[in-house]
Amino acid sequence: MNPFAIATLIGIAxxxxxERAGLGSxxxxxxxxxxxxxxxxxxxxxxxxxxxxxxxxxxxxxxxDLSQVYIPETFLLPQLAGxxxxxxxxxxxxxxxxxxxxxxxxxxGDGVMVMLGIFAGVLxxxxxxxxxxxxxxSTAHGSLTLPELLRIxxxxxxxxxxxxxxxxxxxxxxxxxxx
Amino acid sequence: MSTPHRYADPYLAxxxxxxxxxxxxxxxxxxxxxxxxxxxxxxxxxxxxxPSRAAANPYFARYLGGxxxxxxxxxxxxxxxxxxxxxxxxxxxxxxxxxxxxxxxxRRSRLAYAFGGGSVMGIGAVLAxxxxxxxxxxxxxxxxxxxxxxxxxxxxxxxxxAPFVKRAWR
Amino acid sequence: xxxxxxxxxxxxxxxxxxxxxxPERSADGSSAGPPPAxxxxxxxxxxxxxxxxxxxxxxxxxxxAEWIRDRKPHLxxxxxxxELEFDEYHLPRAERLTSSTTFxxxxxxxxxxxxxxxxxxxxxxxxxxQAWIDEVMNPTIAADAPPSVRAAYQRxxxxxxxxxxxxxIVDKLPATRANANAVRRxxx
Numbered sequence: 001m002n003p004f005a006i007a008t009l010i011g012i013a014x015x016x017x018x019e020r021a022g023l024g025s026x027x028x029x030x031x032x033x034x035x036x037x038x039x040x041x042x043x044x045x046x047x048x049x050x051x052x053x054x055x056x057x058x059x060x061x062x063x064x065d066l067s068q069v070y071i072p073e074t075f076l077l078p079q080l081a082g083x084x085x086x087x088x089x090x091x092x093x094x095x096x097x098x099x100x101x102x103x104x105x106x107x108x109g110d111g112v113m114v115m116l117g118i119f120a121g122v123l124x125x126x127x128x129x130x131x132x133x134x135x136x137x138s139t140a141h142g143s144l145t146l147p148e149l150l151r152i153x154x155x156x157x158x159x160x161x162x163x164x165x166x167x168x169x170x171x172x173x174x175x176x177x178x179x
Numbered sequence: 180m181s182t183p184h185r186y187a188d189p190y191l192a193x194x195x196x197x198x199x200x201x202x203x204x205x206x207x208x209x210x211x212x213x214x215x216x217x218x219x220x221x222x223x224x225x226x227x228x229x230p231s232r233a234a235a236n237p238y239f240a241r242y243l244g245g246x247x248x249x250x251x252x253x254x255x256x257x258x259x260x261x262x263x264x265x266x267x268x269x270x271x272x273x274x275x276x277x278x279x280x281x282x283x284x285x286r287r288s289r290l291a292y293a294f295g296g297g298s299v300m301g302i303g304a305v306l307a308x309x310x311x312x313x314x315x316x317x318x319x320x321x322x323x324x325x326x327x328x329x330x331x332x333x334x335x336x337x338x339x340x341a342p343f344v345k346r347a348w349r
Numbered sequence: 350x351x352x353x354x355x356x357x358x359x360x361x362x363x364x365x366x367x368x369x370x371x372p373e374r375s376a377d378g379s380s381a382g383p384p385p386a387x388x389x390x391x392x393x394x395x396x397x398x399x400x401x402x403x404x405x406x407x408x409x410x411x412x413x414a415e416w417i418r419d420r421k422p423h424l425x426x427x428x429x430x431x432e433l434e435f436d437e438y439h440l441p442r443a444e445r446l447t448s449s450t451t452f453x454x455x456x457x458x459x460x461x462x463x464x465x466x467x468x469x470x471x472x473x474x475x476x477x478x479q480a481w482i483d484e485v486m487n488p489t490i491a492a493d494a495p496p497s498v499r500a501a502y503q504r505x506x507x508x509x510x511x512x513x514x515x516x517x518i519v520d521k522l523p524a525t526r527a528n529a530n531a532v533r534r535x536x537x
Contacts, residue, residue, distance in 0.1 A: 049197065086299075097217060123221040126305065
């Protein structure tokens, strides 16, 4: 099938699921950072655990060739700095790039504004890119994965993340009851 | 107007989201993303205004190869996200024009925060080469070290800054 | 329902501890078999293995020493200094970079220079030789390409002709798949 058709279908499922979870609503997302509504954490880590287990097992059974799947590359300093900056913007805006599109699609004016803001931020940063270039290209480690970094087998890392997530979910439930 | 449906269970929604992500791995050889769509559009806009400037810009030039910045996988994916979000809200009775905000902030301020926060996210996404969808979800599932670092930094940044924007949400 | 999801995750997670490695795949996609031959220049777009760290990372001297001592398989220690400097002193098992130096896909290559090389001065060509061939020697766009693509093509054509390349405008570009190289160029 045409790759763009696949992209659109996957996008539809993505947008549908986000909206069903309530992640098209900025106050709900922001609640994560005041520890009153931990939906963001629950959805994100359930998704990560599911896809991680799926990728591991499909690869192990020879169904999925992981070398054919693009793994986001590691750039330590830019991703550390970019992450901190992104997090600050996130709590101010209440929506991330993906959820802002869902919010806008459901009629939320604030979602539209977040989208415009992201576009402006990317545009200005791109235009002013020259002085950032050295920093942007620094500390590159290619497609470095946690198993390689920690020198622990892939399956052990998978187990550890599943265990940590399940424990964290218990804490999340307790935290929310107290809020 | 009928009462809107309740939101789905977050764990179930998360598992479904994970399956969508897994489907992307299997059928498209890549994961999800969002900020890349904004970057490609920005490249397209700059190129429309000044093709030579865009070609000379080291950040935008990479979007000008192949079939150009508008035939970008992520743009088609985001179009799907918009459609999927719309349909879900439609069937759940959650489709209405509104400016969602905390109880103690005006609509105007909320919109300003939205734009400002969005711009800051744009800067972060350029530096990190991704956002929560592309890095945290996709890279997280594939155990990319940089993605996990980004995810932890993003949560840290948000939690540390949250008290400063309390009036927006509480 | 949450219990079912949690239990399934827990079981799959525990089993992962005992699951071992995924089957190795060679360049043509089949599993196991003899080691892949040296890449031909006309080979399809580069594939990389999940467990491999891409070039460009810095390596600590002590770690390299351990690799050499432990006879890490397919290790290539390549000294990029002059012949004079190499003859004066070189690392054990090091080889000098000459015009007849070739690498196999399985090789782990460590470049050794005179002093500290700041990362800023060392670049790794994105996409390697294949990308050079595709984008410098044979830049190709479709007749109906938008102005932005044309401008990039203009820039490529100038330098392409300098090196004896063949810029081309065709009726229709071959269909492109969303693959690792395209994503690597544009991000997510």
